[in-house]
């Protein structure tokens with residue numbers, strides 16, 4: 084190598100391999116997501132006259148991104164169908180809610196705890212992970228459908244437990260007044276309604292959508308990095324091998340029981356994280372927040388986004404969240420104003436059996452959601468951005484192998 | 495028992511019952527270190543079942559499996575792999591939607607050290623191990639002659655290359671004993687010759703080979719000793735020429751096809 088003629092200096096552009104990276108679809112998706120995540124708050128603040136409503140929606144969407152990333156470890160990587168994922172989300176949320184509010188004052192221990200959010204986030208993570216392992220241990224000998232049914236049962240039981248142990252959890256009355264995270268210092272500025280940019284110290288989140296948006300942005304970024312690392316590690320390959328062929332994986336020396344257990348525990352830990360965030364950002368945690376529909380929604384997000392492929396899963400989560408929580412609720416008023424503007428305003432008022440156009444639209448939104456899902460799955464049964472990372476990464480290596488072969492032939 | 499040291503694997507009276515069916519019936523045999531040992535027999539004779547009993551997929555109903563003097567009867571498949579027995583499958587079982595190089599890297603799993611944290615945070619030691627393992631995997635792909643296909647999904651390989659990939663994956667676990675279940679099934683004569691050469695190369699790596707094979711030419715061509723199974727029972731054992739002329743063996747095969 085040393086006695087080779089020095090290559091002409093390459094441009095910065097070439098040295099960053101930007102062209103190759105952009106050609107790599109997943110890197111491009113991450114790039115776009117990052118860009119959107121960064122400019123989105125600025126654009127919404129500017130276009131909606133300082134309203135932070137959409138930023139709050141985006142923050143909550145971020146919770147679901149975390150959930151989808153976690154469930155993807157279980158379902159997408161390891162191929163274990165988990166229909167009770169919301170249970171771990173509930174565990175994370177209740178862990179924070181119980182130990183960061185006045186709730187336990189009224190409980191048999193008569194003492195309220197106010198542990199800091201930053202600590203409880205990790206405690207929630209650990210407890211959810213342990214719950215994942217506890218659930219996994221007796222069930223992982225089961226396959227496919229049986230496992231799905233057991234996880235479904237678990238998903239039903241956990242919210243019930245939080246509801247029925249009302250001495251501790253307040254049951255159906257929910258836990259409110261949950262502490263807000265605090266930081267020693269924070270930057271405020273015109274975007275938060277202040278006159279100029281200044282430092283606030285100390286700072287309490289107090290339901291500030293921008294602060295929560297920044298927090299979830301960081302949490303999701305960290306989650307993406309970690310889960311990408313995992314996918315490209317020994318453990319990630321073991322998960323995929325189990326998903327592909329459990330018998331062959333075991334014959335290759337993979338302990339399938341502990342490996343699947345790890346998938347459950349690690350998947351659950353993400354929702355433990357998400358749960359703490361959820362509890363803080365809403366300030367209220369109720370057993371109804373973690374019903375079967377939550378598990379199914381997250382599952383839909385990853386299937387629709389592209390199971391097994393992290394960027395796809397993120398896009399799926401954001402898309403579904405915004406369809407459900409922004410687009411569909413927007414429809415009834417939109418249809419009403421459309422009707423008035425074309426002279427059919429009379430349809431908007433209720434008359435006899437007719438509930439009014441707005442209400443009628445309201446009634447069909449879920450039907451519409453179903454139609455959207457079916458259409459998307461028909462158009463792209465493999466998901467929006469299915470898993471292709473490896474193919475890309477390794478296409479590159481084949482080219483090198485070919486070059487090496489040619490070199491050898493010439494030697 | 496003075497020859498115990500020479501034997502890598504000893505089966506003592508291994509029996510496997512499925513309900514009323516005796517798939518493997520009181521089979522005893524021993525395999526010498528560094529030989530190519532063949533197992534033949536008509537369809538349904540219990541050959542694959544015997545492999546499954548050795549590799550921990552099934553637990554023998556009775557009898558013992560002894561590897562290097564250690565009783566491994568009833569060990570889990572992953573434990574057996576760690577102890578040094580690798581295998582291929584009669585009906586190829588690759589990780590279809592993983593690339594060839596990843597299939598082989600999975601084979602390295604059991605010899606790798608990275609823990610959860612190492613992978614989660616991509617610690618330097620983990621990166622080095624990954625690099626090393628990728629190189630080792632590429633070496634193995636070259637060894638079986640499919641390095642150019644390294645980045646294709648396993649399912650997209652032609653049949654013959656899939657069989658080779660399965661062998662590479664098994665070798666990646668660094669076995670002392672390699673079990674090949676009908677590695678030449680469906681091969682052309684040319685491919686069979688190549689396979690025989692490959693098996694000899696594997697032997698040169700210091701791996702003992704035990705294979706199930708129907709093609710007598712292949713069996714005669716490479717193995718020193720043969721055991722014949724029929725209806726789960728061992729009916730003959732010895733060098734190829736001897737076994738081929740054994741009347742019980744001829745009858746077992748003719749009786750089946752008649």
Ligand SMILES: Nc1ncnc2c1ncn2[C@@H]1O[C@H](COP(=O)(O)OP(=O)(O)OP(=O)(O)O)[C@@H](O)[C@H]1O
Pocket residue numbers: 512515517535536537538539540541542543544584
């Ligand atoms: N898991 C199982 N459960 C019940 N019966 C089985 C099982 N596996 C194999 N058998 C039966 O055991 C007998 C031996 O089967 P085995 O697959 O070991 O034969 P083989 O010698 O490998 O045949 P072939 O040459 O066709 O591969 C057959 O009758 C088969 O049906």
Ligand SMILES: [Mg+2]
Pocket residue numbers: 541542543584
């Ligand atoms: Mg067989």
